[in-house]
Amino acid sequence: MAEEADDRKPLLSKKIDKFFKGLADAWNFVRRYFQEVFMPPFEFKELIHQCYRIGVESLPLISLTGFIVGIVFTNQSRPSLSEFGASSWLPSLISIAVVRAMGPLVTALIAAGKVGSSIGAEIGSMKVTEQIDAMEVSATNPFKFLVVTRVTATTIMIPLLVMYTDFVALMGSFLNVNANEMVSLTTFFFQVFESITFLDIWSSVLKSILFGFTIGIVGCYKGYNSTKGTEGVGRAANSAVVISMFLIFIEELLALQIVNAIRNM
Amino acid sequence: MKEKVVEAIGLKKSFGDLHVLKGVDLDLHRGETVVILGKSGAGKSVFIKIMVGLLTQDSGVMRVLGQDVEKLKTKALNALRLKIGFSFQNSALYDSMTVKENLEFPLVRNIKNLSRKEKDLKIEEMLDSVGLPQTINQMPSELSGGQKKRIGVARTLILNPEIMLYDEPTAGLDPITCMDINNLINEVQERYRTSSIVITHDLTCAKVTGDRMAVLLDGQFRSKGSFQEVFSKAEDEQVKSFYDYNFIES
Ligand SMILES: Nc1ncnc2c1ncn2[C@@H]1O[C@H](COP(=O)(O)OP(=O)(O)OP(=O)(O)O)[C@@H](O)[C@H]1O
Ligand SMILES: [Mg+2]
Numbered sequence: 001m002a003e004e005a006d007d008r009k010p011l012l013s014k015k016i017d018k019f020f021k022g023l024a025d026a027w028n029f030v031r032r033y034f035q036e037v038f039m040p041p042f043e044f045k046e047l048i049h050q051c052y053r054i055g056v057e058s059l060p061l062i063s064l065t066g067f068i069v070g071i072v073f074t075n076q077s078r079p080s081l082s083e084f085g086a087s088s089w090l091p092s093l094i095s096i097a098v099v100r101a102m103g104p105l106v107t108a109l110i111a112a113g114k115v116g117s118s119i120g121a122e123i124g125s126m127k128v129t130e131q132i133d134a135m136e137v138s139a140t141n142p143f144k145f146l147v148v149t150r151v152t153a154t155t156i157m158i159p160l161l162v163m164y165t166d167f168v169a170l171m172g173s174f175l176n177v178n179a180n181e182m183v184s185l186t187t188f189f190f191q192v193f194e195s196i197t198f199l200d201i202w203s204s205v206l207k208s209i210l211f212g213f214t215i216g217i218v219g220c221y222k223g224y225n226s227t228k229g230t231e232g233v234g235r236a237a238n239s240a241v242v243i244s245m246f247l248i249f250i251e252e253l254l255a256l257q258i259v260n261a262i263r264n265m
Numbered sequence: 266m267k268e269k270v271v272e273a274i275g276l277k278k279s280f281g282d283l284h285v286l287k288g289v290d291l292d293l294h295r296g297e298t299v300v301i302l303g304k305s306g307a308g309k310s311v312f313i314k315i316m317v318g319l320l321t322q323d324s325g326v327m328r329v330l331g332q333d334v335e336k337l338k339t340k341a342l343n344a345l346r347l348k349i350g351f352s353f354q355n356s357a358l359y360d361s362m363t364v365k366e367n368l369e370f371p372l373v374r375n376i377k378n379l380s381r382k383e384k385d386l387k388i389e390e391m392l393d394s395v396g397l398p399q400t401i402n403q404m405p406s407e408l409s410g411g412q413k414k415r416i417g418v419a420r421t422l423i424l425n426p427e428i429m430l431y432d433e434p435t436a437g438l439d440p441i442t443c444m445d446i447n448n449l450i451n452e453v454q455e456r457y458r459t460s461s462i463v464i465t466h467d468l469t470c471a472k473v474t475g476d477r478m479a480v481l482l483d484g485q486f487r488s489k490g491s492f493q494e495v496f497s498k499a500e501d502e503q504v505k506s507f508y509d510y511n512f513i514e515s
Contacts, residue, residue: 122361134357137317138371138424139343 029221033151036144043149050153058107058114058161065106066165070172073097078180087181091188092195094173099196099204100259103166105252108211111158112244116219119150120240123223124233132224147224151216158212159205166204203259210255211248218244267294269328270428270460271316276325278311285311287484288325293428298454298461300475302468307481309464310354313430316462317349318342330427347375350421350459354432356413358405358420365401368392368420375424391419394456395449411442415449422453429453429461435470447473468496480504 074094081087123146126132135142174188219240226236271293278286285308293299303309314320315327318334327334332345358367368388372379392398395415405413414434421429431450435443447470454461454474463474471478471492478495480488488495488504495504 125360129355129360130353130357131359133314133319134351134353134359135370136319137346137349137351138374138420139346140370140374 025225026221029224030217032143033148033217036141037148037152039144041144043145046145046149047152050149051157054111054115054153054157055161057118058111059164061110061114062107062161062165063168065110066103066168067172069102069106070094070098070169070174071176073102073169074173074176090177090181091173091183091191094177095170095192095195096200098166098169098173099200101252103169104162104204104208104211105248106169107162107165108158108208108215108248109245111154111161111212112215112248113241115154116215116240116244117237119154119216119219120223120226121233121237123147123150123220124226124236125230127224127226128228128230128232143224147220150220151213154216154219155209155212158215159208162204162208162211199259199263203255203262207251207255210251214247214251215244218247267296269293270295270330271462272326272328273312273316274326274328276312276315276327277323278308278315278320279323284484286322289481289484289486291479291486291489293460293462295460296454296458297476298450298463298474299477299479300471301462301464301479301481302466302471303464303481305466308484309481310432312481313351313432313462313464316430317346317351347424348427350418350424350426350429352414352418352421352429352431352434354436354464356405356410356417358408358413358416360405362405363401364392364397364403364405364408364416367405367416368423371420371424387423391423392416394422394452395419396445411438411446414438414446418449418453422457425457427459429459431461431463431465433464433466435465435467440469443467443470444473446470450474 074090077093078087078090081089081093123132126146132142132146135145170189170192174183174185177183177188178185222236222240222243223233226232269292271291273289273291276286276289277284289312291299291301291312301309301312311320315322316329316334318337321335329345330348332341334342334345337345358364359370362370365388368391369384372384372387388401389398392401395418397412397415397419400408400412400416405416408416418431418434429450434446434450438446450461450463451474453459461474463470465471475492477490478488478492479486480495482503
């Protein structure tokens with residue numbers, strides 16, 4: 001009976017149905033994570049392994065990108081500042097831009113591409129080749145072993161990587177400023193630390209935690225629910241990247257609103 | 266009559282409008298090997314997945330070692346799963362781990378306080394019993410299909426299961442490797458005194474390893490009995506054609 005009713009529904013309403021079913025599914029996945037993350041036994045060894053892997057996977061690209069962003073952004077901002085004779089403000093401007101927005105965003109987007117896709121592909125292929133089932137029949141909870149460890153690892157590692165990116169970007173910026181304005185390292189970083197506030201640092205860390213969680217959970221969810229076949233694995237990896245990037249931008253926008261509200265209080 | 270280790274009664278399972286199992290019954294007695302034959306997509310894998318709780322039936326009862334699988338809580342289900350060795354159709358080796366780590370995985374997670382030496386000994390014993398001691402440090406991607414199957418069997422044997430489930434152990438292998446695997450199944454049976462279910466399309470494998478056959482057709486076990494009983498006087502056209510085609514092919 002239920003199937004007949006389903007057949008008669010127009011296409012659009014079926015699509016909407018599917019969308020909300022997917023949403024409920026994803027919500028349950030997130031809920032399950034929070035249920036299991038605090039429940040022993042803990043998979044510490046696998047967690048450390050995943051943290052290490054995430055670091056190694058994304059460090060080269062993040063170093064390069066952070067450094068270049070620092071240099072380029074400094075170089076591009078100089079003309080407009082010098083127009084007002086304010087090029088001595090460069091370090092302040094750069095530090096605020098890097099710590100508040102660029103560091104977290106650049107890191108998260110790169111990690112979504114590198115780490116998110118590799119998590120999606122890995123778990124997806126474990127799913128379609130029945131490795132997850134194999135884990136389950138050897139009395140290991142695969143959700144705990146695979147999902148909880150990876151999501152926790154990204155949630156821990158992305159904030160650390162963001163701090164690292166901030167540092168590298170500021171170093172890039174320093175090199176540029178040093179070459180053009182002859183500012184010393186101490187003066188540069190004195191100015192940097194003068195202009196960023198506690199609120200900047202806290203909001204950046206909290207935001208990064210959220211980005212990290214998003215990358216991990218989306219990658220795992222897509223992998224865990226990938227359908228049969230190798231094609232499904234590719235699709236899981238791909239949509240893990242697209243969806244987590246999309247969510248990161250939305251979260252960035254929301255965070256911006258919230259932080260601005262706090263700042264104006 | 267020997268004790269029943271597996272007892273399936275009126276098992277039904279559908280996926281959407283696809284009715285895969287339409288009320289199947291099967292007993293497995295201690296120490297015997299039952300072979301399940303049937304076409305691709307007949308629901309053979311589904312049947313044994315219900316046995317370990319990877320899937321749940323829509324109706325009917327699946328009793329394994331006296332316990333109703335469907336009603337077990339996580340802990341009891343896991344305890345039961347340790348007594349069942351499940352050798353997957355495509356081996357399902359963890360491909361991020363070496364052969365050694367693959368075998369170690371069920372061991373270290375389920376037996377506490379095992380010394381490194383005991384662990385290594387056990388792993389060596391298992392690899393010897395499947396005849397692949399030299400692969401210990403290789404990755405699954407470096408193994409052939411037949412080797413993967415055997416490592417998969419070793420991984421399930423390492424916890425000394427009472428029941429072994431082999432999902433198409435010989436599919437896609439050459440006749441000589443097939444025979445190796447058949448012998449392995451029989452050896453395991455003798456050495457570890459397991460009761461087994463073997464799923465296969467391959468009648469040689471069925472004949473060599475099985476005490477009893479069960480043919481799954483259209484969601485039901487259409488014919489049960491010894492190899493002779495099922496095939497020599499097969500009245501059912503489909504069961505018969507199963508036999509005929511198999512021998513024309515081989
Ligand atoms: N998790 C699932 N979701 C939806 N359909 C499924 C699922 N598992 C199996 N099926 C369907 O059930 C049917 C039986 O599948 P099963 O894997 O048991 O076949 P089989 O007898 O093992 O075949 P083969 O010899 O090819 O392995 C197939 O049509 C398959 O598409
Ligand atoms: Mg199958």
